[in-house]
Amino acid sequence: MTLDPDAARLLEMARKAGKPPYETVDADTARQLYREGRRALQPEPLAVAETRDLSAPRPGGTVPLRLYRPDGATAGESLPVLIYFHGGGWVLGDIDSHDGVCRHLAARSGCAVVSVDYRMGPEHKFPAAVDDAVAATRWVAGNAAELGIDPARLAVAGDSAGGNLAAVVTLHERDAGGVAVGAQMLFYPATDFAMDTESHRLFGEGHLLTHAAMRWFQAQYLTAGDEADWRASPLRADDLAGLPTAYVITAGFDPLRDEGETYARRLVEAGVPVTTRRYTGQIHGFLTMGRIIAQSAEALDAAAKWLRTNL
Template sequence: MPLDPGAQSVLDLIRAAGRPPLHQLTPAEARAVNVAARPVLQPDPPAVAAVQNLACPGPAGPVPLRHYRSRGTTTGSVLPCLLYLHGGGWVIGDLDSHDQICRSLANHLGAAVIAVDYRLAPEARFPAAVEDAVAALRFVVAQAAQLAIDPTRIAVGGDSAGGNLAAVLALMGRDGSVPAPGFQMLLYPATDMAGNTPSTQRFTEGYPLTAAGMRWFIDHYVPDRAQRIDWRASPLRAASLAGTAAAFVMTCGHDPLLDEGLAYARRLDEEGVHVAHLHVADQMHAYLGMGRMIPAADLTLRQAAAALRLHWGLD
């Protein structure tokens, strides 16, 4: 299917700016480009009832968190919670890069969202991001009363690299090594470090994420090739997905991660996990953070939120 006109406008803008491909940049340069692009691509962040910066103990020091409360909720009201892991290839991104997405999800959910600022590669390589995600989930469950969160309705979610981390948390919860989340929201997730699917070969240039860009991310995050088959890096390689939390998986058509996202949704279904799969055929990777130019971004966030609200019994 042809690319959405808004997404095509983003590609035209990137081309006109003469921005080098991601894999030709250093991590510091890539982060600076990401920061500069935010006001151009992201819509104004919506108002919420409350925002609070927090931190939880982590294996290498405090892990910054940001707690959002949905517009229309009252102080002290006990809310369900989505623990959100941002995308950015485990190299880029922070609490600010996904502030607008987290605010929108909080409002669409009518719930709380807690975003996690996990350590980034190459400064902190695999499994540092996993360890920080684990610390955040344990903290939210342990401090649920103080955070005014319903401990029986905690979900995990994220986009791209964050979807990878959320899937890993769901597997760990199934196995009992962390508190088990009740739901996993996986938005164009990375699920396999092999990077040899047909969709990886199709998207080689001209997109925000290409095959070379994905190799750049993986080389920074998991430089040891032997570790790439670890299911904590490649959840698609877990021996079984049975018994993991109910899932919402979103894939998009113009995305090198398409096939591994499809494979993950298919395996969840085949192994008895309740899964809703949304495929957005005319969109490209990372479009959820481009809502100023791609109005469909907010529609997708609403659809993801609707699936979680249904699971929580809010609709």
């Protein structure tokens, strides 16, 4: 494999910037570093017809949401909907950090998108993020008429930690007989906290996301022993049968590559229709780096096309 030239340029920019690794600072400082990175790397956002900030109830509080409706959607039209969970290691990121991705998916797919601002560690340990993801999914489905969406055409998606949550929501709702999720899109998902794959060994240093950072994220998010729970490590779920059709993106130079591809293979073995795409020259997180990495827009366009076809 050869590193994509844009990805190589971004890695060199990161090296020269000399920002401290996440695992060497506290969570608040890490969040600020992440916000600065997103502002520098996100391209100009695509236009949509409407954005609306909402909230879904959960025990003891609410989950902030943002609804995007694409251009061309009429006021009374009932649209397919994608519920999106942002990445950031269950510690970093928010609705704003992934605003560009959600706008792109809405604009290119013709679907409504609902972005979810779930609780994160270390302030809110596992399974708070899972609980919020489930609560948001159920609220969106249960308030479809008011939101102008079609609950029979509902998908979930996320990148990295968000891909983990999207996978977990499909499992949770299958087992609970809850929301009928029609499709799942997993973008370089984290699926197993074992973190002992060949891609972790090959790319755990020098490719932006490091093995050390992943261990730090784990410490912020989980309590000892939680890693064995399928709600933290969906690859460890006993049975993946009966899950919705899946679109799984991985990146060739990503420590999470192998666990994402193993999850996709297990879905296939369980009889789930799966479309996979490895962007061989890319690094973890490239979908949010479109100002530097041109292939980001191509990958989001392809994901939006798949969504449009499968909803």
